[in-house]
Amino acid sequence: MDAETGITGTRPMAPTGVPGLDDVLSGGLTQGNLFLLEGEPGTGKTTIALRFLLAGAETGEQGLYITLSETEQELRSGAASHGWRLNDKIEVFEVVPPESLLDADQQQSLLYSSDLELGETTRLILGAFERVKPKRVVLDSLSEIRLLAQSSLRYRRQVLAFKHYFSRHGATVLLLDDLTSDAADKTVHSVAHGVIKLEELAPDYGAERRRLRVAKYRGHAIRGGYHDFSIKKGGISVFPRLVASEHRTKFERRQIASGVAELDALLGGGVEQGSSTLVLGPAGTGKSTFVLQFIAAAIARGEKAALFVFDEELGLLFDRTLAMGFDLEAMRDAGKLLIEQVDAAELSPGEFAHRVRERVDHAQAKTVAIDSLNGYQAAMPQENALVLHIHELLQYLNRQGATTFLTVAQHGLVGDMKAPVDVTYLADTVILLRYFEALGRVRRAVSIIKKRTGHHEESIREFRIGQSGLILGAPLDDFQGVLRGVPTFVGTTGPLLTPGAAGNEPH
Template sequence: MSTSNALFTAKAATGIEGLDDILCGGLLRSHLFLLEGEPGTGKTTVALQFLQNGAKAGERSLYITLSETEHELRQGAKSHGWDLDENIHIFELTPPENLLNAEHQQSLLYSSDLELGEATRQIFEVVERVKPSRVVIDSLSEIRLLAQSSLRYRRQILAIKHYFVRYKATVLMLDDLTTEALDKTVHSVAHGVIRLEELNPNYGAERRRVRVVKYRGQKYRGGFHDFTIMSGGVHVFPRLVAAEHRSGYQRQTLSSGIGELDALLGGGIESGSSSLILGPAGTGKSLISLIFAAAAVARGEKAALFIFDEDLGLLFDRMKKMDIDLEMLQQTGNLFIEQVDAAELSPGEFSHRVRRCVDDRGIKTVIIDSINGYQAAMPEENALILHMHELLLYLNRQGAATFMTVAQHGLVGDNMQAPVDITYLADTVILLRYFEALGQVRRAISIIKKRTGSHETTIREYRIGSQGMTVGEPLDAFHGVLRGVPTYMGTDNPLLKDPRL
């Protein structure tokens, strides 16, 4: 894009895809914006990306630094693999030598008067010389200290604002909140305010989030949005709003490939629905979800598997013994597998990765194993419910079949509890249980809920072996199976006579 064309666009894009999404296009041109956050939250990185994006479009950009040196800025840019363009001018604002001289520090005039006036003069001079369309001033804390009073500080900010309006420059002022953190002077003067925050959980990496506090006369995406700083700059993950994503798809019933399991489910699982597989550890929750993934691949579709709790190598070996070769399915490109570290990944970034899989890869079967691990990434259960609600609604509207596993506390008995109750969010709930019979520990499966159609209300026994999962006939002659100690009420024991078991 040429310079003339770039300057005619209504907004100056920051070059950070997620941030531009939140700002609905970027920063409105010829206005002053405030980017605030404590030291280390990523303000300088955002500012450099903002200037770089302008330089790529042929715009002149100016970085005025009152706190960092030009060498430090270039080193920081180099750490992200950036070589600052010739269209990006860095002006290092330093006090004049005479103000550093002890003889001049006892002047009848306050040194702050001289320093503030001199700093402003230097800023205006370099703007006259460069004539930039994008400007970053780093940081306001230095100007606030020079001004000393709120009145002088406000007047100075207003003077800077009106000066840059004459040049139709888009100005981004950085504030590190190290002085007078409660001072909202620039909030009222700025056209928009963006705030960066850093959270420090008790365990794991720090979490960063961004919020648009104000954007005068413009629509923007409110609330907090997760972001990370990695090699290559800042990556923002806009909060997922399922209502914004609708797609037409043909609803169909998906088979697991196991006739008895399909019968229990009333024919199978519907596309565009979510299924929750609930049960204690070791009952085969992951296996059932992977059976549906393997069936999807066999139909010529693609599936995605997000693993929170288990090492991939161990999972590959375990499933291979049950006649499901995950490694082979992965190599064909039809099964996408990602190991998720809940201590390092924010919920917003996880939702973003799932969305990318569905949007970019055309994936129609998504497995999250398990919600227990996903919960570990969430500081509060209420936030988990909201995140899951939006994610599941989004996946349903894309026509994807979603499978989630939840490990309950305990093994046998009627005191089984889940760490978080999301059964009301799922369209189908598959319940797995251990029970004791004939001196052996056995497994039972039942469908507790299915919104998308009818299903069996029976309980069936199933076993896991070298051939995978086999499901038996309904246990009609027993009651108390879900409590773990069933009572036999009939004369023909299916546990003894079913040859498949």
């Protein structure tokens, strides 16, 4: 039973064979019914239809592709571009109007040629069905039938006739509609057993984004909402919308240490497993370094970690962090660190969530880092649900027992600063980094402004980044106004870190 609809499907299913789509459809298409797949040209209807027939052929079911818009050669070339071969279990029937109907000397004056063409086209389609006797049928496309019918009444009756005819023979039918003749025509929506809508979005910058939605499915559970999908060599991959409440794993919560005693003391012993930590601060303060410290500690414990990098080129990251004692390249080569460069302009939110799930579900990564949310936001141009995406992703990771680290770069260097997206209320722990000036030097400070699980120090500590990684000093009890950037010294002996000490070189 589906949690969203409360409906349980009972009829045998015909899997589509499209990765992720059968999850959205809760198994596939119910056998013996007629379904509508609609979308503008280029949204992937033909690719899904071909994969639907190939999935049937793999189980020995005969398939029939009836094309009124593309030639057989175009279909076979399209299939070959994905590495598919249409075998003898899939017949392509190209409906070509009889030459007599196109010859002006042969046209009858009492009937429009479209009347003759519709009848002849229907006869050819049913004749091909009788000859092949398929279990799966694709009719491409309804736009041609709509134009030949000329009126909504004739069009509806023709589609109903197809529906009853194919149903009597137990065939599962996929009707394609490219919406080129009348995008507002919803005639088939009430006739079809189910309707799948494909959309293509063109952001101001970057590659096109595609998504689908199951608008209707009679008597069967479906996963509602929009689901991102991509078309690449090998076919279509659908990325079902992540619903965190559907994923829960039992695990024992324990404190995760960073390996730096002063940082762990600041955190009250560390962070909780299965919690999320947000590292917040202006550019250059060392947000990535704090995250890498926890990743290195996790790998030292024998665990796997996953790092998704939006903002920095991997080669530069490897060289930069090696000087701080983090050999990320060696960790990756050993299979302990799963690191991925994310191109924000080419990735949809659904595909990114899918990649994160793969690292946690299949690779068993227990520490996940996203650097940074600024880059993640850039991957979602014209998206209004960024916080909801992050919420579901964090909830899913927490319920899987994965410890998550996020970074956000704030605008500004000192004083009042703002973040492009406020997710502090979503994170379980918030680590705040700041620049401050003291004794003629620009220094860095760290504090914990939030921790849901357990106590933490309320102090502010100075830190440096050197060849041995993070170095934290004692609490800055003798200073006031550190977070504003220009503190006032109110003590007698300041606990500042000594400049130029071994391993304390500025980063």
